[in-house]
Amino acid sequence: MTMLDIKIELTTKPKEKPAPDELGFGHYFTDHMFVLDYTEGIGWHDGRIVPYQPLSLDPSAMIFHYGQSVFEGLKAYVTVNNEALLFRADRNFKRLNNSNARLCIPEIDEQYALEALKQLVSIDREWIPSAPGTSLYIRPFIIATEPNLGVHPSKNYQFIIIMSPSGSYYKEGINPVKIMVEEQFVRAVKGGTGEAKTGGNYASALKGQQIADKEGYSQTLWLDGKENKYVEEVGSMNIFFKINGTVITPALNGSILPGITRDSMIQVLKSKQIPVEERRISIDEVVEAAHQGTLEEVFGTGTAAVISPVGELKYLDEKIIINNGEIGEVSQMLYDTLTGIQNGKIEDTFGWTIRL
Amino acid sequence: MTMLDIKIELTTKPKEKPAPDELGFGHYFTDHMFVLDYTEGIGWHDGRIVPYQPLSLDPSAMIFHYGQSVFEGLKAYVTVNNEALLFRADRNFKRLNNSNARLCIPEIDEQYALEALKQLVSIDREWIPSAPGTSLYIRPFIIATEPNLGVHPSKNYQFIIIMSPSGSYYKEGINPVKIMVEEQFVRAVKGGTGEAKTGGNYASALKGQQIADKEGYSQTLWLDGKENKYVEEVGSMNIFFKINGTVITPALNGSILPGITRDSMIQVLKSKQIPVEERRISIDEVVEAAHQGTLEEVFGTGTAAVISPVGELKYLDEKIIINNGEIGEVSQMLYDTLTGIQNGKIEDTFGWTIRL
Numbered sequence: 125m126t127m128l129d130i131k132i133e134l135t136t137k138p139k140e141k142p143a144p145d146e147l148g149f150g151h152y153f154t155d156h157m158f159v160l161d162y163t164e165g166i167g168w169h170d171g172r173i174v175p176y177q178p179l180s181l182d183p184s185a186m187i188f189h190y191g192q193s194v195f196e197g198l199k200a201y202v203t204v205n206n207e208a209l210l211f212r213a214d215r216n217f218k219r220l221n222n223s224n225a226r227l228c229i230p231e232i233d234e235q236y237a238l239e240a241l242k243q244l245v246s247i248d249r250e251w252i253p254s255a256p257g258t259s260l261y262i263r264p265f266i267i268a269t270e271p272n273l274g275v276h277p278s279k280n281y282q283f284i285i286i287m288s289p290s291g292s293y294y295k296e297g298i299n300p301v302k303i304m305v306e307e308q309f310v311r312a313v314k315g316g317t318g319e320a321k322t323g324g325n326y327a328s329a330l331k332g333q334q335i336a337d338k339e340g341y342s343q344t345l346w347l348d349g350k351e352n353k354y355v356e357e358v359g360s361m362n363i364f365f366k367i368n369g370t371v372i373t374p375a376l377n378g379s380i381l382p383g384i385t386r387d388s389m390i391q392v393l394k395s396k397q398i399p400v401e402e403r404r405i406s407i408d409e410v411v412e413a414a415h416q417g418t419l420e421e422v423f424g425t426g427t428a429a430v431i432s433p434v435g436e437l438k439y440l441d442e443k444i445i446i447n448n449g450e451i452g453e454v455s456q457m458l459y460d461t462l463t464g465i466q467n468g469k470i471e472d473t474f475g476w477t478i479r480l
Numbered sequence: 481m482t483m484l485d486i487k488i489e490l491t492t493k494p495k496e497k498p499a500p501d502e503l504g505f506g507h508y509f510t511d512h513m514f515v516l517d518y519t520e521g522i523g524w525h526d527g528r529i530v531p532y533q534p535l536s537l538d539p540s541a542m543i544f545h546y547g548q549s550v551f552e553g554l555k556a557y558v559t560v561n562n563e564a565l566l567f568r569a570d571r572n573f574k575r576l577n578n579s580n581a582r583l584c585i586p587e588i589d590e591q592y593a594l595e596a597l598k599q600l601v602s603i604d605r606e607w608i609p610s611a612p613g614t615s616l617y618i619r620p621f622i623i624a625t626e627p628n629l630g631v632h633p634s635k636n637y638q639f640i641i642i643m644s645p646s647g648s649y650y651k652e653g654i655n656p657v658k659i660m661v662e663e664q665f666v667r668a669v670k671g672g673t674g675e676a677k678t679g680g681n682y683a684s685a686l687k688g689q690q691i692a693d694k695e696g697y698s699q700t701l702w703l704d705g706k707e708n709k710y711v712e713e714v715g716s717m718n719i720f721f722k723i724n725g726t727v728i729t730p731a732l733n734g735s736i737l738p739g740i741t742r743d744s745m746i747q748v749l750k751s752k753q754i755p756v757e758e759r760r761i762s763i764d765e766v767v768e769a770a771h772q773g774t775l776e777e778v779f780g781t782g783t784a785a786v787i788s789p790v791g792e793l794k795y796l797d798e799k800i801i802i803n804n805g806e807i808g809e810v811s812q813m814l815y816d817t818l819t820g821i822q823n824g825k826i827e828d829t830f831g832w833t834i835r836l
Contacts, residue, residue: 127586149629149630150540150628150629150630153540157539166631175682176539178536178537178538178539179536179537179538179539179541179544180534180535181534181537182535183509183513183532183533183535183642184506184509184619184642184644185535187548187679188535188543188544188621188623188640188679189545189549189551189619189621189679189682190680190682190683190686191542191547191549191678191680191681191682191683191684192679192682193545193683194548195545205573226681226687227686228686228687228690229689261629263545263629265544265545267544268755270504272506272507273505273506273617273619274505274506275682275685275686275689275715276686276689276718277690284539286539286540288540288629300691308671309671309672310671310672311672312672312707313666313669313672313705313706314666315664315665315666315705315708316665316667316668316669316672316684316705317680317683317684321678322541322547322680322683322820323545323546323547323548323680323683323685324547324673324679324680324681324683325547325680326545326547326548326631327546327548327549327583327673327678327679327680328547328672328673328680329631330546330548330583330584330631330632330633331582331583331584333631333632334584334633339806349669349670349671349672349705349706350669350673350705350706350707351706358771359631360631364548376481393610410714413703427498437766446653447721451515479507
């Protein structure tokens with residue numbers, strides 16, 4: 125794909141921006157969106173920024189039938205110095221291409237996508253909320269649009285970026301969550317689509333989430349699909365355990381999403397000389413550590429919450445309380461460091477921030 | 481859900497019908513479609529038959545992001561006596577509800593759906609092609625339409641039925657296909673969504689299909705996701721092996737699609753006193769039978785092809801030729817019986833046909 129011009133059509137009816145305390149997550153959308161078409165034989169073409177508007181698709185468009193789709197999630201922030209920045213956006217487009225490869229979707233030009241995103245954010249710059257903890261959530265996604273019921277990779281796609289001003293995930297300080305280990309249902313398996321960011325993984329996970337909800341737990345802890353023994357992810361986040369001073373997170377094995385926040389956490393831990401291991405960890409090892417009193421902290425990581433400390437873990441009939449149900453020291457440090465880099469209070473020595 | 485009236489808006493611009501030899505599969509669509517909305521707190525409502533038209537959805541509609549969708553596939557036929565009939569449509573809507581349960585989609589009223597389908601087919605009755613081997617392929621599907629990026633079951637859905645006149649799957653007699661066992665990628669695993677008819681399963685399977693294509697094979701034979709040892713499905717069909725006079729098909733284990741054609745084949749076999757077993761069968765057992773000369777026939781079953789005989793099976797570095805690459809006696813008998821019931825040449829003693 126060659127570097128294409130991006131046509132820009134600005135809205136004539138700018139929407140009213142919601143109040144900062146009404147934002148929530150993923151409810152409101154900015155005035156513009158980016159769209160890029162793919163046509164077999166032509167490639168990606170007609171990149172454009174247009175007013176946010178409905179998609180019109182034939183009912184036989186393949187996205188409605190065979191789930192061929194990928195997406196990303198990242199954020200833009202306003203710093204304390206009123207600068208707008210993106211966080212590791214290059215990594216998101218790299219991962220999008222990894223997902224594309226698994227889902228048989230043609231790859232995008234990562235540099236072009238980043239350039240398009242920068243232009244889009246610049247145009248909707250005033251939509252980035254500035255209250256503490258708020259941000260502009262960005263959702264790039266690709267859908268199969270060929271109007272055909274045959275089961276094969278689509279010949280047409282749309283790559284779209286929409287953006288949603290989002291509220292603080294933690295309105296009254298960080299509240300640890302209660303999670304339960306899912307025993308019946310499986311999110312992903314080696315050889316499946318677990319390491320790709322594709323709709324089917326999330327659809328598959330809804331049932332476990334529903335069971336957790338009913339039992340009063342806010343997230344599901346997923347075990348591997350082969351042996352139902354090794355820890356994979358929690359909800360739609362990666363998971364970390366601090367056991368006896370060492371932070372352990374499941375190694376990327378093909379069925380775990382390679383989280384960008386996960387990677388950032390590992391780098392921060394290393395920079396602070398806190399021992400960190402990426403390896404296979406069984407649920408039995410976690411329970412055993414809890415029994416021995418060495419399970420010091422548990423936390424999930426992801427773009428939305430940055431960190432989600434786990435205060436209670438249910439496995440079979442046992443309920444394990446972690447760190448008295450409070451956020452741990454390392455979790456708090458990681459949260460403060462990452463959000464500090466994102467809001468410009470802490471110098472970015474990692475080269476993660478992209479200024480607009 | 482109570483029995484609702486179905487509003488009917490007929491097209492003012494009927495489309496030209498394609499020539500029978502140009503039909504192919506899933507390319508052309510009839511003049512009308514059925515649409516039913518779901519709104520949380522209200523339930524399914526506003527059932528209507530309208531001119532075939534694009535769907536207009538917010539870019540944040542959940543179907544584009546989290547893959548919450550289910551579908552069905554069935555056919556309407558014109559018999560040799562010029563009657564229109566549906567084949568086991570009640571089973572399709574029952575299975576749709578089973579898929580709904582796995583995907584956290586509210587259940588539909590199966591009787592109402594069948595009634596809606598009958599009305600739709602009656603209105604587009606002239607779109608059912610009548611040339612030998614042709615039929616009207618029917619695609620009911622449900623998509624999550626809530627405009628929200630939070631990961632949770634959608635609060636809004638659309639249940640839609642579209643219909644596509646389809647050509648003969650076998651234009652020049654039944655040609656056996658070549659299939660290869662996939663070793664790296666996995667379609668589904670116990671605890672996942674394998675037994676539901678949902679987009680993610682098909683998206684996940686594209687990669688294996690692409691590999692098979694490159695090696696000159698037309699379908700992928702999927703093994704189980706836990707041990708990569710037991711046969712599950714072939715392509716998007718169920719699979720049967722005739723070994724030493726007995727027909728064996730993998731038992732429904734939670735990760736295999738409960739095919740309606742599969743069930744029909746089992747019933748036909750039983751009615752003909754041909755031994756048939758639903759049980760776990762390893763790929764090693766199949767290869768062993770081939771080596772011993774007792775692997776007599778292999779065939780896939782599904783709505784599109786009815787039967788797809790397998791002439792060659794590749795596993796690891798071995799290529800196994802089945803029945804000299806020709807369709808077997810039992811395969812031919814099953815094909816003739818099922819298509820005979822569908823086109824009215826054979827009396828339906830099973831109660832499978834639904835006359836309009």
